[in-house]
Amino acid sequence: xxxxxxxxxxxxxxxxxxxxxxxxxxxxxxxxxxxxxxxxxxxxxxxxxxxxxxxxxxxxxxxxxxxxxxxxxxxxxxxxxxxxxxxxxxxxxxxxxxxxxxxxxxxxxxxxxxx
Amino acid sequence: xxxxxxxxxxxxxxxxxxxxxxxxxxxxxxxxxxxxxxxxxxxxxxxxxxxxxxxxxxxxxxxxxxxxxxxxxxxxxxxxxxxxxxxxxxxxxxxxxxxxxxxxxxxxxxxxxx
Numbered sequence: 001x002x003x004x005x006x007x008x009x010x011x012x013x014x015x016x017x018x019x020x021x022x023x024x025x026x027x028x029x030x031x032x033x034x035x036x037x038x039x040x041x042x043x044x045x046x047x048x049x050x051x052x053x054x055x056x057x058x059x060x061x062x063x064x065x066x067x068x069x070x071x072x073x074x075x076x077x078x079x080x081x082x083x084x085x086x087x088x089x090x091x092x093x094x095x096x097x098x099x100x101x102x103x104x105x106x107x108x109x110x111x112x113x114x115x
Numbered sequence: 116x117x118x119x120x121x122x123x124x125x126x127x128x129x130x131x132x133x134x135x136x137x138x139x140x141x142x143x144x145x146x147x148x149x150x151x152x153x154x155x156x157x158x159x160x161x162x163x164x165x166x167x168x169x170x171x172x173x174x175x176x177x178x179x180x181x182x183x184x185x186x187x188x189x190x191x192x193x194x195x196x197x198x199x200x201x202x203x204x205x206x207x208x209x210x211x212x213x214x215x216x217x218x219x220x221x222x223x224x225x226x227x228x229x
């Protein structure tokens with residue numbers, strides 16, 4: 001596609017429910033990243049994919065968070081048993097793998113509100 | 116570890132004023148440096164970048180110079196416009212193997228009033 005696409009753009013859920021957030025990267029981009037943007041906290045790195053593998057899962061905040069990528073393209077971030085502190089904007093980005101420029105292309109984010 | 120510190124906001128300026136947003140960093144290797152901008156209701160987009168010491172990145176009238184001696188990458192613009200109102204993020208990507216992600220500062224919200 002023309003840009004990184006994320007869905008849903010907004011999600012309101014009740015505490016304890018599971019949610020899935022989807023990211024469709026730019027066609028041909030082999031690297032995909034998930035970040036979390038919380039008010040006043042900047043951007044927090046969650047996980048990185050190169051192809052379908054995730055060599056760095058160190059940023060996932062707890063075992064309730066998981067992510068997968070299939071076919072080297074679409075990725076899904078799953079949050080189980082959501083808590084109120086999970087409320088944030090979840091950003092996805094993609095790039096040309098280990099590009100020396102390091103530029104990431106971002107989607108518009110999925111805003112998650114946990115009641 | 117790596118970190119980025121940028122000046123706290125919000126910053127409010129009148130149109131045509133001079134803008135400086137300070138950014139300093141710590142990195143274990145030799146990083147590339149970036150400024151990203153997030154306009155209201157939009158995703159982050161790259162504003163400018165610099166990959167080695169003394170490089171100057173520039174775009175849309177904004178400039179930033181990679182200063183290795185002071186570990187800084189301050190963003191400047193000589194005359195801001197209302198359309199520059201946005202949140203600005205300083206970021207780095209380190210040079211070591213496995214340094215795939217960008218490390219961001221907390222962002223500085225800029226409001227430009229007519």
